[in-house]
Amino acid sequence: MPSKCLLMVLDGLGDRSHECLDHQTPLQAAQTPGLDRIAALGANGLYHAGMLGEALPSETAHLAMFGYDRIDFPGRGALEALGAGVVLTPGEVAVLAHFTALEEKDGCLRLVRDVPLATDEEIQMLITAVGKWEHAGVRIRFVPIKGVFGVLVLSGPVCPHVTDTGPMRDGSLLPELLPLAEHATDPAAQTTALSLKAYLSWAFQRLTDHPVNASRTARGLAAVNGLVTQRAGRLKTVMPFTERFGLHGASIASGAVFRGLGRYLGLDVFNPLQTGDLEQDFSASLAMALDALTTHDFVHLHTKAPDEAAHAKDPLLKKQVIETLDRALMPTLDGLLADPELLLVVTADHSTPSSGPLVHSGEPVPLVFHGTGVRRDKVAAFNEIDAAGGCLGCVRGTELMRLILNHLDKARLEGIRDTPEDCLYWPGEYRPFII
Numbered sequence: 001m002p003s004k005c006l007l008m009v010l011d012g013l014g015d016r017s018h019e020c021l022d023h024q025t026p027l028q029a030a031q032t033p034g035l036d037r038i039a040a041l042g043a044n045g046l047y048h049a050g051m052l053g054e055a056l057p058s059e060t061a062h063l064a065m066f067g068y069d070r071i072d073f074p075g076r077g078a079l080e081a082l083g084a085g086v087v088l089t090p091g092e093v094a095v096l097a098h099f100t101a102l103e104e105k106d107g108c109l110r111l112v113r114d115v116p117l118a119t120d121e122e123i124q125m126l127i128t129a130v131g132k133w134e135h136a137g138v139r140i141r142f143v144p145i146k147g148v149f150g151v152l153v154l155s156g157p158v159c160p161h162v163t164d165t166g167p168m169r170d171g172s173l174l175p176e177l178l179p180l181a182e183h184a185t186d187p188a189a190q191t192t193a194l195s196l197k198a199y200l201s202w203a204f205q206r207l208t209d210h211p212v213n214a215s216r217t218a219r220g221l222a223a224v225n226g227l228v229t230q231r232a233g234r235l236k237t238v239m240p241f242t243e244r245f246g247l248h249g250a251s252i253a254s255g256a257v258f259r260g261l262g263r264y265l266g267l268d269v270f271n272p273l274q275t276g277d278l279e280q281d282f283s284a285s286l287a288m289a290l291d292a293l294t295t296h297d298f299v300h301l302h303t304k305a306p307d308e309a310a311h312a313k314d315p316l317l318k319k320q321v322i323e324t325l326d327r328a329l330m331p332t333l334d335g336l337l338a339d340p341e342l343l344l345v346v347t348a349d350h351s352t353p354s355s356g357p358l359v360h361s362g363e364p365v366p367l368v369f370h371g372t373g374v375r376r377d378k379v380a381a382f383n384e385i386d387a388a389g390g391c392l393g394c395v396r397g398t399e400l401m402r403l404i405l406n407h408l409d410k411a412r413l414e415g416i417r418d419t420p421e422d423c424l425y426w427p428g429e430y431r432p433f434i435i
């Protein structure tokens with residue numbers, strides 16, 4: 001039986017059928033001899049990290065894939081802060097924030113351009129202008145992450161239970177900043193909403209009047225004159241991955257949110273190569289994963305490439321990206337399939353439709369397990385349609401980690417308790433009985 005697992009996550013892989021692909025999905029249309037070989041030798045099925053139809057962001061989907069319930073989710077703002085190396089003290093709230101182009105219309109703010117192009121020098125000057133704010137015991141600081149993106153860290157009598165202000169669609173009005181309905185009478189939620197609104201209003205005025213924007217306007221460029229916020233969060237205490245599953249885990253993924261999630265759950269986090277050459281980068285990530293498997297018994301290997309191609313709303317580009325990933329996989333595939341110690345799992349975190357207005361969509365994604373003892377079904381191609389004929393059925397949420405534990409022969413028989421902690425693996429790291 002396998003003793004270690006490689007979980008390969010092709011972000012946003014699932015898609016819809018497209019006329020330009022003869023009514024196939026990009027994965028269906030792509031030439032993927034490597035992935036198809038895994039499918040032919042393994043157990044196939046569909047996977048949804050939440051409920052069918054639910055459009056999940058990567059971080060919520062990954063939390064479930066790593067075997068944690070949504071109650072353990074600390075909010076994306078907190079994860080990005082953690083991933084960027086920001087030290088959050090207990091109680092601090094982190095909110096995703098980015099510089100944007102706004103205009104005032106009848107006393108409301110309208111999004112002109114969600115992600116405006118600006119130089120690093122311009123962004124630095126704008127951060128200096130609005131990077132710190134304090135009023136009535138609430139302190140707010142902007143921590144840059146990449147380009148116009150960063151997080152706002154809020155200290156004082158605050159909480160994460162407030163609405164977003166970023167509408168994500170150019171031309172839309174910004175939503176009002178309010179406490180969430182279920183926290184409407186919570187003084188911390190009211191204070192947070194009022195303070196953050198005051199800060200964002202102050203930042204809009206200050207940025208609008210900033211010389212950087214006078215210069216941009218003179219050159220015919222949109223003013224980078226506002227900050228919009230989303231997805232507030234606050235760190236929680238969670239059972240570390242090793243204690244929960246009895247597996248020493250590692251994560252190879254790019255992006256602050258994945259680094260943050262890995263750190264939050266106690267996975268060792270490795271940064272993949274990012275040269276811009278996808279085939280070379282994914283090959284390097286696979287080599288890194290093989291290396292990590294010599295010291296870890298669970299390795300999460302993630303690529304954002306299919307998701308990014310889908311966000312470009314180009315089904316043909318997504319098909320090409322999938323084919324490139326498959327080419328990168330080919331040289332290591334024989335070794336992966338021949339290793340008797342390895343359980344290989346390939347899937348995605350969610351579907352990302354490469355047409356239409358949705359950011360992500362709620363269809364399930366293909367899933368394949370390969371390893372000694374894994375059932376072998378009649379599926380011979382790795383895609384959303386063929387996978388539905390496989391023997392795994394539709395796997396949901398935290399069931400994925402349970403299936404991984406199961407195939408590593410570590411699933412705890414329901415009812416057995418050899419440790420006080422509610423660990424999911426067996427045998428647990430129990431204390432010996434001392435006579």
Ligand SMILES: [Zn+2]
Pocket residue numbers: 011012057058059307349350
């Ligand atoms: Zn994703």
